[in-house]
Amino acid sequence: MNKNIQFTHKVSREDDGKMLKQVLRNKYRFSKRMMSQLKLNRLVTVNGEVVYFTSRVKEGDEIEISFMEEESEQIRPQPVPFDIVEEDDDLIVIDKPPGLVVHPTRGYPEGTLANGLIHYWKKRGEKRKVRPVTRLDRDTSGLMVVAKHAYAHAFLADQMAKKRYERMYYAVVHGQVPEEKGTIDRAILPPDQAGIRSLTSEEGYPARTHFAVIWRFADATLLRLHLETGRTHQIRVHLSSIGHPIIGDTLYGSEDDQQLIGRQALHAAHLRLFHPRFREWREWKSPLPPDIRQLLEKLKPWE
Incomplete structure (x- = not known):
């Protein structure tokens, strides 16, 4: 069965x-809404007892907060393959x-990552909602x-709003980007x-988006990119705007790249x-996937 998520804090x-x-x-x-839920559902104790939120605490008291078990979303559980890099409570x-x-979505009602996550959690007897903190396009x-x-979602969303995060991507783009960075x-x-x-x-x-050149080919460039903001399609539309669309991006680039790679050559490689x-920094890395490595091997070297 799903266990309640608990946080403990010793009063300093x-x-x-x-x-x-x-x-x-x-x-x-905690937001005002979350504070109200904790209070209403008596989910906070001090030294094992429920007390008023206006009660005074003293050094050494142990505060425990519990989060109630959530009802799963109305998403059909389906076995969908994906790799888990790390998981905790x-x-x-x-x-x-x-x-x-x-x-x-309307166009993709099933077979999504959310379907796979619900299936993964259900097999373990857990009820959860799917709360993405960061999102990726289908073909990224x-x-x-x-x-x-x-609470984890609210905390991480607040951190992202304050730009207390790091995301690094690799992209293979058309043409030689002349600047070393920009x-x-x-x-x-x-x-x-x-x-x-x-x-x-204007509005x-x-x-x-910050970019740096990693390697130049005859008609392409491998870029490293860091985001300060996380708008939908941000990297794709930004790179297209400077005349260097991502190879394989049929929406903002060319539809003639299918012989090179079957999707946009964009990979989220580092997250912090x-x-x-x-309350400490955690970071994760992901190597370039096989199809982007194969693309790099196909590209002609810069002579």
């Missing part, structure tokens, strides 16, 4: 004499293969994080009816986040 000298609700807010940054880090949609491979409960800082508009996003110099969603429980 600095918090001696403070109200319980102050300690909870300072330590965990709060999050699961996945190395997503290309061709896998993260969550059911690599690392992504899914939170396993509401930054694309252009806002992105919402998608049109065809799902295509474009850039704007739009701010987006910033501040952990919601341990």
Whole structure:
């Protein structure tokens, strides 16, 4: 059966004499909504007893917070292959293969990563909602994080909003990028009816992508990219805007790359986040997948 997620905290000298609700807010940054749920459902104890949130705590008191078991989403469990890089009580880090949609949509109602996660958890007798912290396009491979409960998701989403995270990608693009490194800082508009996003110099969603050249080929370049923002299609539309679309990207590039690779050559290779429980940085890496390595072998060397 699913066990309740629990957090424990021993009251420090600095918090001696403070109200319980102050300690909870300072330590965990709970939202007002989450504080109300914890209070209403009597999910916080001090030294094993439920107390008022206005009660004063003293140094050495042990505070325990429990999160109730969640009802699973109405997503059909299906065995979907994906690799788990790391998993703990709060999050699961996945190395997503290309061709896998993260969550059911009208066009992809089944066979998604979410279907696979629900199936994986159900086999272990666990009920969870799928809460992606980072997302990847269907044909982008690599690392992504899914939170396993509401607090972890809220904490990590807040960290990302404050830009307390690092994401690094590799992309193989058309043409030789002349600069050794640079930054694309252009806002992105919402998608049109065809799902295509474009850039704007006026109103739009701010987006910033840093790039550095790793290797140049005769008619292509291998780039390393770091994101400051995480807009949908950000890397793809930014690189296309400077005249170097990603090889295999039929939406923002050419439809004539199928002989080279069957999807956009974009891979999320490195991820670094501040952990919601341990309050320390954790990082993960993923090597280039076989199809991108094969693409690099096909490209002509720079003479």
